[in-house]
Amino acid sequence: MFQVRIHGRGGQGVVTAAEVLSVAGFREGRHAQAFPSFGSERTGAPVVAFCRLDTKPIRLREPILAPDALIIQDPTLLHQVDVFGGLEADGYILINTSRSFEELGLEDFAAGFRAERMCTVPATEIALKHVGRPLPNAALLGGFAAISSQISLESVSAAIREKFPTKVAEANIAAATEAHAFVTQEMREAARA
Amino acid sequence: MLKQVEGSAAVAEAVALCRPQVICAYPISPQTHIVEGLGKLVSAGQLTPCEFINVESEFAAMSVAIGASAAGARAYTATASQGLLFMAEAVFNAAGLGLPIVMTVANRAIGAPINIWNDHTDALSQRDCGWIQLFAEDNQEALDLHIQAFRLAEQLSVPVMVCMDGFILTHAYERVDMPTQEQVDAYLPPYDPRQVLDPADPVSIGAMVGPEAFMEVRYLAHAKQRQALELIPAWASEFRQIFGRESGGLTHSYCIDDADIVVVALGSVLGTIKDTVDAMRERGVKIGVLGITCFRPWPSAAVRAALSGAKRVVVLEKSLAVGLGGIVSNNVSAAYHGSADDVYTVVAGLGGRSITRTSLTRVFDAAVDGTLEHLTFLDLDTSLVERVLAREREQRHTGPIAEGILRDLGVVAAKIG
Numbered sequence: 079m080f081q082v083r084i085h086g087r088g089g090q091g092v093v094t095a096a097e098v099l100s101v102a103g104f105r106e107g108r109h110a111q112a113f114p115s116f117g118s119e120r121t122g123a124p125v126v127a128f129c130r131l132d133t134k135p136i137r138l139r140e141p142i143l144a145p146d147a148l149i150i151q152d153p154t155l156l157h158q159v160d161v162f163g164g165l166e167a168d169g170y171i172l173i174n175t176s177r178s179f180e181e182l183g184l185e186d187f188a189a190g191f192r193a194e195r196m197c198t199v200p201a202t203e204i205a206l207k208h209v210g211r212p213l214p215n216a217a218l219l220g221g222f223a224a225i226s227s228q229i230s231l232e233s234v235s236a237a238i239r240e241k242f243p244t245k246v247a248e249a250n251i252a253a254a255t256e257a258h259a260f261v262t263q264e265m266r267e268a269a270r271a
Numbered sequence: 272m273l274k275q276v277e278g279s280a281a282v283a284e285a286v287a288l289c290r291p292q293v294i295c296a297y298p299i300s301p302q303t304h305i306v307e308g309l310g311k312l313v314s315a316g317q318l319t320p321c322e323f324i325n326v327e328s329e330f331a332a333m334s335v336a337i338g339a340s341a342a343g344a345r346a347y348t349a350t351a352s353q354g355l356l357f358m359a360e361a362v363f364n365a366a367g368l369g370l371p372i373v374m375t376v377a378n379r380a381i382g383a384p385i386n387i388w389n390d391h392t393d394a395l396s397q398r399d400c401g402w403i404q405l406f407a408e409d410n411q412e413a414l415d416l417h418i419q420a421f422r423l424a425e426q427l428s429v430p431v432m433v434c435m436d437g438f439i440l441t442h443a444y445e446r447v448d449m450p451t452q453e454q455v456d457a458y459l460p461p462y463d464p465r466q467v468l469d470p471a472d473p474v475s476i477g478a479m480v481g482p483e484a485f486m487e488v489r490y491l492a493h494a495k496q497r498q499a500l501e502l503i504p505a506w507a508s509e510f511r512q513i514f515g516r517e518s519g520g521l522t523h524s525y526c527i528d529d530a531d532i533v534v535v536a537l538g539s540v541l542g543t544i545k546d547t548v549d550a551m552r553e554r555g556v557k558i559g560v561l562g563i564t565c566f567r568p569w570p571s572a573a574v575r576a577a578l579s580g581a582k583r584v585v586v587l588e589k590s591l592a593v594g595l596g597g598i599v600s601n602n603v604s605a606a607y608h609g610s611a612d613d614v615y616t617v618v619a620g621l622g623g624r625s626i627t628r629t630s631l632t633r634v635f636d637a638a639v640d641g642t643l644e645h646l647t648f649l650d651l652d653t654s655l656v657e658r659v660l661a662r663e664r665e666q667r668h669t670g671p672i673a674e675g676i677l678r679d680l681g682v683v684a685a686k687i688g
Contacts, residue, residue, distance in 0.1 A: 100275055100444045104275035113442060136445070137409075
C-alpha cells in the first residue's frame with residue numbers, strides 16, 4: 079500500500095487533488111481510496127486529504143498517520159501544522175514553493191531523507207500561467223507523478239479530464255505537464271549532486 | 272461497471288436505478304451530496320417519471336414521503352443527525368402505517384455539543400421506531416443495500432433505513448461496481464402496494480385504534496420484522512445470483528471459526544478492525560470479527576450461532592447509552608450463550624474521533640489478557656475529563672462544559688488525525 083497525505087488550505091483544491099489521484103490510480107487498475115479530513119470547511123483554514131493506493135482492496139479507514147508521500151500545497155503551513163508527522167524515512171516530499179528547502183529553513187530536516195525524494199515546485203506560478211487562478215493542485219499531481227513513480231502523468235491527465243469540463247481540464251493538464259517536467263529535472267540534478 | 276466515485280454519488284446512482292417516483296429531502300451534512308446527485312438526475316430528465324420535492328424541513332420530508340408512499344409511489348428520502356430527530360414523529364408514523372419508504376441515514380453525531388462528524392447515535396436513537404435498519408461496511412455495500420432495501424420494504428410494507436457512515440463513506444472515493452438497469456429491474460419488481468389512497472376508490476389510512484386492537488397492530492409490526500429475518504438472507508442470496516457478489520444479509524463473519532475472542536461492530540469501522548485482526552492473527556491470537564449488517568430486526572439467532580465458539584466478546588460501538596453504556600452490546604449480551612460478564616463494551620469514535628489500528632490493538636490485546644474493563648471509552652483523554660471534574664468540585668459557577676473543555680485543550684485546528 080502507498081499512502082499519500084495532502085496538506086493545504088481551504089479553497090486550494092486539496093480534497094479534489096486526493097480524489098483525482100484516486101481516479102488516476104483506479105485507471106491504472108489499482109484499488110484507491112481518497113477521503114478528506116472532515117472539518118467545517120472554511121477558505122484559508124488548514125485542510126488535509128488522504129489517498130491510499132494498493133493492488134488489493136483497501137479496508138482501512140483510519141487517517142494516514144505514517145504517509146509514504148506528502149504533498150504540501152501551501153508552504154505557510156510548515157510553521158502551523160505538523161505536516162511532516164509520521165513520514166516514513168524513505169518517504170517523498172513535494173512542496174509548492176519557488177524557494178528551496180534551504181531557503182525554507184528545512185535544510186537540517188531534509189538531510190534525514192533521500193535528496194532525490196525531496197522536491198519543490200512553483201505550482202502556484204505554474205497554475206497562474208496555465209489556469210489563470212492560483213489553484214496548485216493539478217500541477218502538484220503532475221509533480222507527484224514524477225517524484226513518486228506511483229502513477230503516470232497520462233493517468234493524472236485522464237483523471238483531470240474525468241473530473242473537469244474540457245477547457246478547465248486542458249489548462250490543468252498543461253500545468254501538470256509543466257510541473258512534471260520541472261520535478262523530473264530537479265530530481266536529475268539532485269541525483270547528480 | 273467499475274467506477275471510482277464518491278460514496279454519495281454511488282448511492283444516488285443506485286437509488287436512481289431503483290426508479291423512485293418521489294424524492295423529497297432537506298439538506299443536512301453529510302447526506303447532502305446524495306440528494307443533490309438525485310436532484311441533478313431529475314432536473315436533467317435522466318430519472319423519469321420522478322418528482323423531486325424540495326421541502327422546508329426534515330419533518331416535511333418524511334411527511335411528504337408518507338403521503339407519496341400512501342398514494343402508491345416508490346418514495347425515497349435521506350437525512351442525518353438532528354434531521355432524523357426533527358422528523359422522528361413522522362418516522363414512527365411511517366412504520367406504524369406500514370409504508371415502504373427507503374431512507375438513507377448518513378450517520379452523524381447528535382448535539383449538543385453540535386458536531387457534524389460521524390457516529391451512530393442518530394440511527395440508534397430510532398432503533399425501536401419500527402423501521403428495518405441496515406448498516407453498510409463500504410460504499411459497494413451501501414449502494415447494494417439500497418437496491419435490497421426497496422425490495423424488502425415493498426414486500427413487507429415496512430420502511431427501511433440504510434445507514435452509512437457520514438463522511439467516512441459518503442465522502443470517500445473508492446471503487447464500486449455499478450449494476451446495470453437490467454440487473455436492478457430483474458431484482459426489483461415494480462411497487463405493488465397493499466394499501467393505496469386512490470380518489471376513484473376511496474379508503475382512509477391512519478385510523479385511531481383504541482385499547483381493543485392497538486396491541487395487535489403493534490404485534491403485527493413485530494411479526495413483520497421477524498419475517499424480515501427470514502427474507503433478508505434469502506434475498507441476499509438472490510442478489511448474489513443476479514449481481515455476482517456478496518452484499519447484505521444479517522451478519523458477516525470473518526475468521527470466527529476458531530476464534531476465542533470475537534469483535535462485534537457495525538459499519539465502516541469493520542474494515543479497520545479486520546486489518547487489526549489480520550495483524551494479531553499473525554502473532555497467533557485467535558480473534559475474529561462479526562459484522563452486524565441488519566441491526567433491526569435484531570438477528571438474535573444468527574448472532575448467537577456466530578458467537579457460539581467465543582470465550583469473550585468485544586462489542587465496539589459508535590454509540591453510547593448515557594447512564595448505561597453500550598447499546599449494541601446490550602443486544603449482543605442478550606443473544607450471547609455465555610455469561611454477560613464475558614461481553615465487553617468499547618465505545619469508540621464518538622463525534623468523529625479517529626479509530627486507529629494502534630488503539631484497537633491495545634484494547635483487543637487487553638481483552639486477550641483479561642485486563643479489559645467491561646466498559647471502555649477508546650482513547651478517552653482522562654486528564655481532560657479530570658480537569659473539568661476538579662473544576663466542578665472546586666467551584667460552583669464553572670460555566671458551560673463544552674466551552675470550558677475547548678479552552679483547556681487549546682487550538683486543535685491543526686491536528687491531523
